[in-house]
Amino acid sequence: MIPRPFVLKYFPLVPSRGRGCKLYDEAGKEYIDLTSGAATYIVGFNHPDVVREVVEQVENLFNYTTLYFYNRPSIELARKLVDLAPGHFPKKVVFGFSGSDAMEIALTASLNYARRRKLVSFTESFHGTLVLSASVSGIIRDVLGDQGGPWYKDVVFVEYPNPYRNKWGVDGYEKPGELTSLALKELEEALRAAGDVAAIVIEPVQGDAGVVVPPKDFVKEVAVLAGERGSLLVVDEAQTGLGRTGAWWGIEHYGVAPDVLVSAKALGGGFPLSAVVARSDVLEALPRAGLGFTNMGHAVSCRAGLATIRVIEREGLVERARVLGDYLARRLREVQEKHPVIGDVRGLGLMVGVEVVEDQRSRRPSRAKALKVAWSAWRKGVITTPLGRHGNVLRLTPPLNIPLEDLEKAVTVLEDAVKDVEEGRVPDEAVEGVEGWGSWS
Template sequence: MATSVEQRRHLATVIPGPRSQELQARKLAAVSAGVGTGLPVYVERADGGILVDVDGNQLIDFGSGIAVTTVGASAPRVVQAVKRQVEDFTHTCFMVTPYEEYVAVCEKLALLTPGDHEKRSALFNSGAEAVENAVKLARAFTGRAAVVAFDHAYHGRTNLTMALTAKNMPYKQGFGPFAGEVYRAPMAYPYRWIGDRERVAGEAFEAFASQVRAQVGEQNVAAVIIEPIQGEGGFIVPPAGWLRQVAEWCREHGILLIADEIQTGFCRTGDWFACDHEGVVPDLITTAKGMAGGLPLAAVTGRAEVMDVVSPGSLGGTYGGNPVACVAALAAIETMEADDLCGRAREIEGLFKARLHRLAEKFDVIGEIRGRGAMVAVELVLGGGDTTPAPELTAAVNRHCHSQGLVTLTAGTFGNVLRFLPPLTISDELLGEGLDILEQAFVANA
């Protein structure tokens, strides 16, 4: 795949280099401390699997800006589409004077998202906005108030999405009170399920259903919101059949199923959407991240009768569905289709998991390897039969990778998961080199 950046790792300085350190000092003086930075190297160019920083270092990217630059950070189709659109116009506000690009994105979403029913979409700026609006639609359509989310869930940093998010630090601490009528249910987390691991799907579903019945009442629930594979929670993949059971239960009780595919969508898991893996068709699906090649765009797509239940003007926002972001999305989707990036995600999964399983044979601190497609993680524990989470080890391995020019991310409710989200345009050679660095990090720290 053509890229605009030389696809090789190169360390010209220590990481971070002197120019990045200068910029980080400026950042600390000008930017809120609440805006964190995982690796303070300041990027000036990026594409494929490489980030080039201001000191001339070239780093291997196993993060994709948290699953955003699926097609690369300067994919040719996206770049050309954005240049053309900027020359035409940058904004009119779709709610004032509309434009074709917004409509074209919604048409594409109707074709790509699960199910062959009649669909509508609305476009927004961020995943959190999409989730907020999906909840609004569910409440309006059902006339009910309660929303059920899951342990280990992450849905955003706005007031309502903080209520839906499970993890307190750093996302919720000190920011309450939160939006009401949000309830939490147990997640089907096979590695840490207290019970028969061979029966996780059934046991977890029964725990979910009985808890909602006792604490909320099915007749009061507007929606159940679920990440088909949990992201920030630690790439938790529920056992086969569990998601389908939840979907069928929702239909039985007149409850809308909202699939939060903000991190899992657009080829990331080896299918267009993670729900496709089990043939689950949600009533509403929220998307963002990988959709627009790095530009801010999000969507709610759902059944026409749900999406059309609200009054004109009740959905939207000044910048929602910006024309530049819309053409970027159309170009990114064209790239995904033309280059079969779903297939590429499955190839990346095979390469990652083969190597990670060999690592796990050497280091028993790797408690579990999980994920799907190019969304893979390892959960680190104390080892020696002790499955206690090991966040300090996770942080040390992560730091080692950073120092050697490999961008990695951590995750998990317990801070003990290393997650890997490489661009789908990354080469096998860079994947192999990055995994070499990861192995060296375990040698040095485990």
């Protein structure tokens, strides 16, 4: 019924109920969802405070188009986002429904404002699947090439400095300075060659590339270079926003205030919602009515978003993401020491990646083993989905309020799953039909 290009199925699972970090299938089997629904349910499934606000909104009025009149939840959420976003300059907010459309708005606004045509983006990045957002997505362009598109042609890609795996063969954990210099040199040359660049587009931590955390100085210097050349800095916080990394926004770790910030996924608390929070002058430069949707700033989604932000504030979840993230990474590194198929454990806050390899020495990516670990964990009641250019990185993005005992239980299950794979207890046939992210390569 659903065309194949629109699905990336991992396991035969039909979620039917969710509470907190727990998901239940139609037969009532319980799972701990370490992905929180593709990094969406940041305060867990069906948080009672979010449910209450949504029900109240639904009972009063689903929505009325914000293009004609005003709706209180969208204005309140816009004000909240302006307060939360870094940078002491006038900002405004445009709402969309997904990360892809928010990136489309962000890039259209940037191109209009700058009156330049070129965009610079990074290898293995993912920003969405509409024309502009897909065109700046390194991972999509790399894999689909001429088969994909239509592409916006004026995009230049430069290497995102992945400390574990990069084209220079530099160990970026041992030598972050060297990796930073090489990546900056490439970026500077690309900027010089491209001439007038409207915007540099970056994820503060690459998500779908497999949770790649660049050296701290790199991102700071990217912002400096953008400023010097009159290019806008567009930061995609679809995955890293709303406390996920232990700060309200991932970009805050680098002390940078972007011209344009994109929020999605967790923003709607599970309802379709995204936002572009940007310098007022950039958004005001768009032609009137050139970019509007009937249901933008939908009242139910905005209500859910406001409730989600209040939960994050009230439950101190930004700080909790930092503390639990450190704990999770430490526990997984203990597991890594005992198991050669875990090549790398990395992350920022509760956004953690576990890279599965043939063995730690060769660092050869193993999608098959990553899928087998995920398959075995799923059978034991823990959900994780491998991602990345090679489909071999388990991205762990649990809700920020996951109880410690559930997190610990999940780590134990993951270790058992790794043992199952290392000791040959997961047959090849188990994952033969699995598609998943990376199945296209």
